[in-house]
Each structure stands twice: as structure tokens, then as C-alpha cells.
Amino acid sequence: MDNVTESKVTLNNSKLIDTPVTRLFNIRYPIIQGGMIWVSGWKLAVAVSRAGGLGLIGAGSMSSQVLELHISKAQAEWDGTLGVNLPLMREDAADLARIIVESGIKIVFTSAGNPAKFTSYFHDNGIIVAHVVPSLKLALKAQDRGVDVIVGEGFEAGGHNGYEEIATLPLIPRLADNIKLPLIAAGGIRDGRGILAMLALGADGAQLGTRFACSIESSASEAYKNSIVGAKEPATILTLKKLSPTRMLLGNFASECIAAGNSGMNAEELQQLLGEKRAKRGTFEGDLIEGIMEAGEVAGDIKDIPSVEVIISELVTGMILAAQKINSLCTQEI
Amino acid sequence: MDNVTESKVTLNNSKLIDTPVTRLFNIRYPIIQGGMIWVSGWKLAVAVSRAGGLGLIGAGSMSSQVLELHISKAQAEWDGTLGVNLPLMREDAADLARIIVESGIKIVFTSAGNPAKFTSYFHDNGIIVAHVVPSLKLALKAQDRGVDVIVGEGFEAGGHNGYEEIATLPLIPRLADNIKLPLIAAGGIRDGRGILAMLALGADGAQLGTRFACSIESSASEAYKNSIVGAKEPATILTLKKLSPTRMLLGNFASECIAAGNSGMNAEELQQLLGEKRAKRGTFEGDLIEGIMEAGEVAGDIKDIPSVEVIISELVTGMILAAQKINSLCTQEI
Numbered sequence: 001m002d003n004v005t006e007s008k009v010t011l012n013n014s015k016l017i018d019t020p021v022t023r024l025f026n027i028r029y030p031i032i033q034g035g036m037i038w039v040s041g042w043k044l045a046v047a048v049s050r051a052g053g054l055g056l057i058g059a060g061s062m063s064s065q066v067l068e069l070h071i072s073k074a075q076a077e078w079d080g081t082l083g084v085n086l087p088l089m090r091e092d093a094a095d096l097a098r099i100i101v102e103s104g105i106k107i108v109f110t111s112a113g114n115p116a117k118f119t120s121y122f123h124d125n126g127i128i129v130a131h132v133v134p135s136l137k138l139a140l141k142a143q144d145r146g147v148d149v150i151v152g153e154g155f156e157a158g159g160h161n162g163y164e165e166i167a168t169l170p171l172i173p174r175l176a177d178n179i180k181l182p183l184i185a186a187g188g189i190r191d192g193r194g195i196l197a198m199l200a201l202g203a204d205g206a207q208l209g210t211r212f213a214c215s216i217e218s219s220a221s222e223a224y225k226n227s228i229v230g231a232k233e234p235a236t237i238l239t240l241k242k243l244s245p246t247r248m249l250l251g252n253f254a255s256e257c258i259a260a261g262n263s264g265m266n267a268e269e270l271q272q273l274l275g276e277k278r279a280k281r282g283t284f285e286g287d288l289i290e291g292i293m294e295a296g297e298v299a300g301d302i303k304d305i306p307s308v309e310v311i312i313s314e315l316v317t318g319m320i321l322a323a324q325k326i327n328s329l330c331t332q333e334i
Numbered sequence: 335m336d337n338v339t340e341s342k343v344t345l346n347n348s349k350l351i352d353t354p355v356t357r358l359f360n361i362r363y364p365i366i367q368g369g370m371i372w373v374s375g376w377k378l379a380v381a382v383s384r385a386g387g388l389g390l391i392g393a394g395s396m397s398s399q400v401l402e403l404h405i406s407k408a409q410a411e412w413d414g415t416l417g418v419n420l421p422l423m424r425e426d427a428a429d430l431a432r433i434i435v436e437s438g439i440k441i442v443f444t445s446a447g448n449p450a451k452f453t454s455y456f457h458d459n460g461i462i463v464a465h466v467v468p469s470l471k472l473a474l475k476a477q478d479r480g481v482d483v484i485v486g487e488g489f490e491a492g493g494h495n496g497y498e499e500i501a502t503l504p505l506i507p508r509l510a511d512n513i514k515l516p517l518i519a520a521g522g523i524r525d526g527r528g529i530l531a532m533l534a535l536g537a538d539g540a541q542l543g544t545r546f547a548c549s550i551e552s553s554a555s556e557a558y559k560n561s562i563v564g565a566k567e568p569a570t571i572l573t574l575k576k577l578s579p580t581r582m583l584l585g586n587f588a589s590e591c592i593a594a595g596n597s598g599m600n601a602e603e604l605q606q607l608l609g610e611k612r613a614k615r616g617t618f619e620g621d622l623i624e625g626i627m628e629a630g631e632v633a634g635d636i637k638d639i640p641s642v643e644v645i646i647s648e649l650v651t652g653m654i655l656a657a658q659k660i661n662s663l664c665t666q667e668i
Contacts, residue, residue, distance in 0.1 A: 017663050017664055018663060019663060135567055135568065136567050137567055154501065154503070155489065155501055156501045156503060156504055164567070164568035165568065165571075165572070166567070166568055166631060167488065167489055167490045167501040167502065167503065167522055167631060168501065168503050169488070169490060169501065169502050169503050169521075169522035169523070169528065169531070170490055170522045170524070170630075170631040170632050170635065173524075173525065173527055173528065173635070174567070174634070174635050177635075187503075188501055188503035188504045189503070190504070190507075191507065193507055193534055193535050193536060194503065194507065194535065196534045196660065197503070197531035197532070197534040197535050198531070199659070199660060199663060200527055200530045200531040200534055200656040200657075200659065200660055201527050201528065201531050201656075202527060233469055233470050233471055233498070233500070233508070234469065234498035234499065234500055237499075238499070242596075262576075262598060263598050264596060264597050264598030296504075297500060297501060297504040298504050300508070301504065301507070301508050301511075322534045322535075323534075323660055323661075323664060325533070325534065326530065326533060326534055326657055326660055327657075327661070329351050329352060329353060329533060330351055330657060
């Protein structure tokens with residue numbers, strides 16, 4: 001922090017880094033908190049937005065009643081920028097979409113499904129739509145369907161993941177060169193250096209999940225948070241590939257998934273192995289044996305569980321230090 | 335190029351970006367050309383070093399006689415900085431090491447094996463040793479064994495790859511925070527934006543493979559180069575995981591490897607499927623059916639086959655533009 005204090009930066013009440021994403025969402029920093037099942041309720045989302053980023057309520061693990069409750073609690077505490085992440089594969093996605101519209105939320109991040117589904121409906125109600133994709137192919141499809149922002153999420157990301165296994169580093173410049181929309185990078189980013197690197201690659205902002213999952217305001221269990229902080233490299237595995245590729249912390253059930261993959265189990269058998277509610281049991285209830293704890297590859301690198309305010313402050317500091325480093329490496333005026 | 339011409343940069347005869355890696359190797363740019371079997375002979379290595387980077391002769395596909403010939407041809411053409419990449423798993427690695435020492439080469443990049451093997455021998459002969467690792471665990475081991483530089487190579491990289499599947503974006507900050515040696519980032523980098531992003535993450539330089547494989551001076555077949563330029567996303571697959579994880583272009587033999595993996599084949603069966611000389615047949619002889627064409631995830635993004643001089647010039651331009659972009663995004667003095 002010393003270097004930052006010594007430089008002449010005022011972090012409050014001004015935009016430090018100005019991009020199409022900060023302008024579109026009217027946020028101070030190009031930092032988005034990813035929607036995470038059993039992790040990102042109203043408390044986490046509000047804390048992130050209040051600290052100058054964009055917080056997303058993760059509807060993926062919520063019934064329509066629970067989502068309604070979380071939105072109304074958030075709105076009682078905070079009247080600024082706030083979004084909801086809506087996984088489109090949900091059978092009751094239309095109900096969730098209606099609740100979002102009726103609540104007055106103006107930013108939706110859709111994922112895991114066809115972006116054509118509700119984009120017009122959201123647009124008709126003045127909602128900005130960002131769509132999460134793992135490849136250029138799906139980004140171009142989402143752009144054609146009229147979404148407003150692309151989130152390019154690489155192989156490193158926690159939870160549900162693309163089949164193509166494209167890592168964030170090759171994905172982001174590919175998207176930046178081939179799509180016309182504002183671009184957010186996701187997967188493998190945990191600090192300010194990472195955010196600055198994504199801006200250098202052509203992104204207009206960065207989405208972080210696992211870093212925010214390990215915050216005081218995250219609704220994940222203490223066992224989940226402590227498992228991430230204590231994780232040893234390689235920390236996670238992308239598994240269940242024939243069913244729906246999912247990145248999770250290594251552990252008892254992850255080992256069962258790896259063995260199942262190695263033995264050549266098909267999708268149906270994997271579905272039977274998976275059963276139900278494992279993410280809730282792992283992430284929310286802290287069941288280390290039978291549960292799944294979704295997390296990104298950066299899990300092993302996160303060493304603390306601070307408040308969101310501290311996290312955002314450190315992210316911004318890290319961005320500044322990385323920008324200063326780039327400047328200092330350049331031995332002549334550029 | 336316009337932006338660069340307009341700024342006041344002189345690219346020639348000066349170090350544009352000064353890092354521990356440019357100083358150690360006495361090179362103008364923090365750009366290393368990865369050693370690649372059947373691709374990086376003396377012509378490619380000399381062209382890269384002459385253009386201001388560090389070129390590596392890839393010994394992996396060479397007999398000791400052929401390596402001797404390549405080094406002597408290189409030295410007849412060029413008396414500056416030059417290195418050799420030595421895969422330590424080679425049965426005749428000791429012969430290759432002796433040839434390197436006797437030739438007067440002063441930089442060796444070791445990979446795929448125990449860095450303790452020849453490091454003292456190389457040091458006794460005034461040779462700088464860099465070692466390629468896929469994880470922090472192996473980086474710490476290499477540091478303990480006395481190597482001088484760490485190359486952190488992520489999941490995106492072509493050819494032989496780590497078992498841990500750690501992508502470059504999470505790997506590089508992890509290494510930067512935990513090792514004391516100069517650090518080179520590898521895997522998933524194809525342009526100047528990528529190099530600058532790696533510097534922001536804490537690396538002191540970047541190693542590129544597939545980009546240089548698609549150059550006039552590369553000794554790969556035209557069929558290989560054209561296959562990369564024509565590759566469609568996701569372009570490559572990391573396969574043969576139970577034998578030795580290898581990233582290759584999608585194609586006929588890659589499909590056989592995928593099917594073998596899905597069916598649960600063990601290492602012995604995979605070795606039988608692999609047989610011999612597939613990399614030579616694919617990369618060097620251009621056999622699209624029975625050959626293997628090793629390549630990184632960026633394969634689909636490379637669109638041309640220019641000279642190394644043009645490639646390096648574009649990489650440097652890209653670095654400058656990315657640094658300028660970072661500066662322009664910051665709305666206040668940092």
C-alpha cells in the first residue's frame with residue numbers, strides 16, 4: 001500500500017480506470033463479481049457494488065421466491081448499480097426473468113444457455129444484457145442475438161465450464177479482435193495484476209468469482225472458504241466432462257469424479273453418480289465428503305477471507321502497481 | 335502501425351523494455367522463441383536472436399550429430415546470444431549436454447525431466463540454465479536444484495504439457511510471488527498484448543512457440559504451417575493424458591487419441607496407439623492423416639506465415655500499443 005499512498009491517486013469519488021464497461025454500468029472500477037451458486041446472495045452483491053464494482057446476485061441456486069427476497073433486501077440497502085446472474089438452463093428461467101424485470105433490476109448476466117431466450121424481453125424493459133461464453137463461436141452467436149456485453153470465461157473458471165477448454169489468455173484477444181461489444185474477461189483472475197493484464201489483452205473489465213467467494217459477505221460456508229484458503233496446488237480439477245464440465249476443489253467427491261472419468265463412464269452414469277444437491281451440500285453446508293465445492297484454478301492462491309471493501313481496495317492497488325511496473329519497465333517514452 | 339509511427343519510439347539499437355531477463359541474456363526484447371521439435375532448427379533460432387529476441391535450437395528431435403551440425407551452422411552465421419532447448423527425458427541427454435558444452439553455447443533451456451541432472455555441469459562451463467515447469471511445486475524444486483531462470487508454461491502450450499492442467503494466467507502470478515529467480519511466461523501467448531500482459535502479471539519475459547512455428551524460417555512443413563493458419567476454434571486438444579499429456583492440432587490422429595481417452599485406455603495401450611515418429615510425420619513431413627502436429631491453443635488465431643523479422647517487429651509494436659492503451663485508460667496520474 002505504501003507505493004500507492006506515495007503516488008498521487010485519489011481512489012474515492014473518481015473513476016480510476018475508464019472503459020466502455022465502467023461507463024455502461026456506471027461503476028468506478030472495471031471489476032465485476034461473478035454470480036456464484038450458494039455464494040453470491042444480496043449481501044455480497046451489494047457490498048461489491050457499494051465498493052465501486054458491479055455485484056451480481058446469483059440466481060442459479062435460488063427459487064423464484066428466494067430470488068425475489070434477495071433482490072428486495074438488496075434494494076432496501078442500496079439504490080445504485082446492481083445485477084443478477086441468470087443461468088438459462090433453469091427450467092423455471094422464465095419465472096426468474098419475470099421477477100428480475102418486475103423488480104426493476106437493470107443489469108442481467110445470462111449464462112449456460114441460448115441468449116436469444118429473453119434478450120428482447122429484457123431490452124423491452126430497459127435491461128442491459130451481458131452473456132457469458134467460453135468461445136468465439138458462442139460469442140458471435142450471442143452478438144447476433146443482440147446481447148449488449150460479452151463475458152469471455154476461460155478454462156480456469158470455477159463451476160460450469162465450456163467443452164472447448166479454451167483458457168482465458170488465448171480467449172480474450174480472440175474475442176477482442178472479433179466482436180464489437182464491450183468485453184469482460186473471466187476465469188483465472190484473482191488480483192489487480194490479473195485485471196490489468198486483461199485490459200492489456202483487450203478486455204474492458206474483469207469478472208472475479210473465487211476471490212469474492214472468500215469474503216466475509218459471501219454466503220458460502222466457513223468450511224468452503226477455509227477449504228479454498230487451505231487448498232494446495234493444483235487445488236481444482238475440471239471434471240464430469242461428458243456430463244457438464246465442472247471445475248471443483250479437489251477432495252473426496254472430486255476423486256470419485258476423476259475415477260469415473262478414467263473408467264470411461266458415460267453421461268447417464270455420471271448423472272447417477274452426481275445425484276442432487278451436491279453443490280449446496282459442499283458450498284453452503286460445508287460437507288467436505290459428499291459435497292461439491294465449485295472453485296476456480298486460483299483457489300490455491302487466495303490466502304485470506306477479508307471484507308469486500310478490503311478486497312476491492314487491494315484489487316485497485318494491484319492494478320495501480322501493475323500499471324506502474326509497466327511504465328517503469330519501458331526505458332523510453334512511449 | 336500508425337499509432338507507433340506517430341509516437342516517438344525508436345525500436346532499433348536500444349532496449350525498449352528492460353527486465354532481469356533481457357539483462358541476463360543480453361537481448362533487446364523480452365521475447366524468447368520456444369524450442370520445438372521438427373520446427374526450431376538453426377535458421378529459426380538465429381533469425382529470432384538476430385531480430386532482438388532469444389532463439390533456441392530445439393534438440394528434442396535431433397540426434398547428437400544433427401544437433402552438432404545445427405549449432406555449428408548457427409555459429410557460422412551469428413556470434414551473438416543463442417540457446418539450446420534440451421528435453422531431459424532423452425536417453426542420450428548426456429551426449430547432447432556434452433555437445434552443447436563443447437560447442438560454446440552459453441544458454442540452455444531444460445525441460446521434461448529432473449533439472450538436477452546437468453545443472454552443475456552446465457554451470458561449471460559458464461552456461462545459464464533455464465528450466466521449464468508447469469507448476470509452482472516443480473518451480474520450487476528447480477530453484478532448489480540451482481537453475482538460474484524459471485519458465486512457467488501453462489495448459490495452453492503446444493506439445494508436452496503438465497499433468498496439473500494449470501493455465502498460464504493463474505500460474506504466472508503464483509510463480510512470481512513464490513520464486514526468487516527471473517521468470518519467463520509460456521503458453522497461450524501469440525502477440526505483443528500477451529507479452530505485456532505477462533509482464534503485468536509479474537513475468538520478466540515471454541516465450542512463444544506456435545507463433546514462431548508459423549514463420550518463413552521455421553523448419554516445419556508447409557502443410558503444418560497451413561494447418562495452423564487454417565485451424566478453426568478450438569483448434570487443439572490436450573490428449574494422451576494417461577501417457578504424457580500432449581497438445582496437438584485437431585485432426586485424424588487427434589480424434590483417435592480422443593476416442594482412446596474416452597474409452598478408458600491405459601498408458602500401455604496409448605503407447606501402442608501412438609507408435610513412433612508421429613510428430614516427425616505430422617510436423618516435418620506434413621502427413622495430415624497419421625502424423626501429430628503439436629501446437630498451442632493460439633493456433634487458430636495465427637493468420638500468416640511471415641519472416642521472423644516481421645513477427646518480432648509486430649510483437650514489439652503490439653507491446654507498445656498495449657502499454658499505450660493501459661496509459662490511456664488511466665484517467666488520472668499514476
